Amino acid sequence: MLYTYHLKTPPEGFLSITAQVKGAVAESGVQSGICVVFCPHTTAGITINENADPDVQTDLLLAYRAAFPDCAAFRHCEGNSAAHAKASAMGSSATVIIENGILLLGTWQGIYFCEFDGPRNRTFYVKIIEAR
């Protein structure tokens, strides 16, 4: 089963998509399998990280800004190479095990769509594969 979702994003930020992914798993009816969350964009990504303290997402964004600052030597004509670098480092997907009909996320884990070059209209996919 494939589920498609659309988001309007801020200039930068981590948007929780845990509820949408859990909803897709519930709708699929799959009891045991794999869930892949995929971002089809080159300046955004997907990650799993802490869902309790929102300051963690803020700090991750600060860490990415520090790790991938804008650089006058960048050549890409669109002028958003730092965002491309952040997206590559973050990765464009996350995989979570489904067992007994629920995602095996840790208590403190949430799934996030990571915007590095917004605001934009974005899409992400959730693919659910049943284990045999």
Ligand code: ZN
């Ligand atoms: Zn670009």
